[in-house]
Amino acid sequence: MNLFNLGSIVLLLSTSIFAQEKTDSLVNHTNPHVFAGYELGEMVFNRFRNFGGEVGIVRSNDHRIRFVYLNVDLTEDHLASEFTLDVDGENVKGTMVGYEMFYDFPLLRLKKHNGILYGGVSAGYYENGYSHTINGTSISHSTPTIGGAISYRENDLFTVKGLYYNLSIPVRFYFNPLEKQMPGETTVNRHLVVNNIWFTVGYEFGRRDS
Numbered sequence: 001m002n003l004f005n006l007g008s009i010v011l012l013l014s015t016s017i018f019a020q021e022k023t024d025s026l027v028n029h030t031n032p033h034v035f036a037g038y039e040l041g042e043m044v045f046n047r048f049r050n051f052g053g054e055v056g057i058v059r060s061n062d063h064r065i066r067f068v069y070l071n072v073d074l075t076e077d078h079l080a081s082e083f084t085l086d087v088d089g090e091n092v093k094g095t096m097v098g099y100e101m102f103y104d105f106p107l108l109r110l111k112k113h114n115g116i117l118y119g120g121v122s123a124g125y126y127e128n129g130y131s132h133t134i135n136g137t138s139i140s141h142s143t144p145t146i147g148g149a150i151s152y153r154e155n156d157l158f159t160v161k162g163l164y165y166n167l168s169i170p171v172r173f174y175f176n177p178l179e180k181q182m183p184g185e186t187t188v189n190r191h192l193v194v195n196n197i198w199f200t201v202g203y204e205f206g207r208r209d210s
Helices: 003-018 041-045
Strands: 033-039 050-058 064-074 092-110 115-132 138-155 163-178 191-195 198-204
Touching: 033 041, 033 064, 033 163, 041 050, 041 064, 041 198, 050 198, 064 115, 092 138, 092 163, 115 163
Parallel strands: none
Antiparallel strands: 033 050, 033 198, 050 064, 064 092, 092 115, 115 138, 138 163, 163 191, 163 198
């Protein structure tokens, strides 16, 4: 699957979503609103190297279409930590570049906290690279993906209309698995089903009182 085919899938998905009838909403939108955010989770773990973020549209029924872009310079400390299962061992650094489109739908509304728990589905394309810092061995890999996510978004932080955070746990399936490899004494584990934890802070434009 190339980026053109991925774009075709996204276009068809977007068309089907916007064809749905409106339902009651936690927020009173007159029209779909655009939002944009900066991803802090991966950035903090990797010392803010490169960039990660999202842009999207939220509909009157709080259904969302969002595009996530990640370009992360993975540090040795991150890959060797207990927070990732990518690598067993040390002296390996990496890169992760991802393009992923999500369709999110509300599962539970928490009006007291102005928050919504979402479920979602996704399609994307990821490129991963790993290199051994001592012997110079390198691994390159790319694959289309499908998956899903559970997310919690809280709106109007600190009573600022439009300011939000989104905590998301996406899980994706690699159509082209990265098989286990051993550069030096370190093992790059098999990648077939991969998950992340993302914490995004952003702003929804045009948001108003319900």
